[in-house]
Amino acid sequence: MQANEKYIDESRQGEALMTLPTRNASKKLFLESYGCQMNFSDSEIVASILTEEGYQTTNQVNEADLILLNTCSIRDKAEQTVRNRLNALNAIKKQNPSLKIGVLGCMAERLKHKFLEEEHLVDIVVGPDAYRDLPNLLTEVEDGRDAINVQLSKEETYAEISPIRLGGNGVTAFVTITRGCDNMCTFCVVPFTRGRERSRDPHSILREIQELHEAGYKEVTLLGQNVDSYLWYGGGPKKDFKNATEIQKATAVDFAQLLDMVAMQFPSIRIRFSTSNPQDMKDNVLETMAKHHNICKYIHLPVQSGSTTVLERMNRQHTREQYFELIDKIRKIIPDCALSHDMIAGFCGETEEEHQDTLSLMEYVKYDFGYMFAYSDRPGTPAHKKMADDVPAETKKRRLQEIISLQQQHSAERMKAYVGKTHEVLIEGNSKKDENYWFGRNTQNAVIVFPKIEGTSVGDFVQVYVHDCTTATLLGEMQNQN
């Protein structure tokens, strides 16, 4: 799931979801999440479903009646982390045999029944499209049976389930707008673990943002594996749009229209989105971004490689030249737009020349930041089945280091370009290093820290003059707010 690397926040891996006390709750749920933001969002849906079943969340694993791990399959290391966690939970299960343990998410989907065979302490295995079935599966387990549902759905978007959202800062939230992906990039597990691409009803998206607005949230990130491909025509998979009725086609809502609706209806809320796929990013999205002040000027635009031949092997469906055209268009329509990337070093068969193409592409774009990885072969993907993972580990490591060094250089240049200017910043919380400082981000998603001034609080939009920077952080002073 390379395109969603952005939201693999290392500091949140293994975080336990906590919700407000539930009335009449008789059982305790320990729900731990791994992987990308999509999983953290899904955990909020799971909490909502189980709250209806009389569960109350706990962050004390020892007092839980039910432990659920929402897992990630992106790399072998991610899966190993979950296996180690399960081993550690074994000791608790020995002391408390009535404790039930379940595995959710991508790893559940990838391994299916194998999970129950390999990890004997696991009682429940549930894939990302089957969370509504959790109450039934729990009954199965109570009756002494192993419970598994890894059915992928063409329709499921959990549209009307209001996620329980209390882990974050109360100011910024993620709102899922699409699920699954049809792109079949050869290195990616998403099409197999999260199924066909489908879009969520725009009314339910607007309703969720309305609820967030009423609860005091100031920024939403519209989330999906490929948000630019969003297309609502009454429900069902994107690939079936061609069979839609004339009325459905005429009234369909695409991503630019959705963005426009959200921006117009919530002028005081900042809007971000992720992830964008170059081949699906249309001009109307860029024009909508340019039109609305409250749509942030930042695009996470994974490219994965700068070489057309590698892009072909990855089945990315665009060339190096087409990517440059898109970058030129973005710079023209939204001149102050920040860009970030995902990059894979050492994909199957990558030559030195192809690697040099990646470096020269980075020189052309000069990204604000990037998420960079050495290629890791994932079982089940087309690359695993049909291509040799033949770039030696040492070479992968060296190429990755060259990519990282170049990105550090570009990030430093971009940060310096923000110095000497005033930025609108949403205060998101205390600076980690010093609680006398606020932490927030500008529209380009750059982190800014600045001394607190009395009368300001989390959730305020303030003007901050940036006077200095480190490699990753802008340092500023609040301006007179009138």
Ligand code: SF4
């Ligand atoms: S666009 Fe490609 S990398 Fe991204 S989720 Fe879809 S298949 Fe995976």
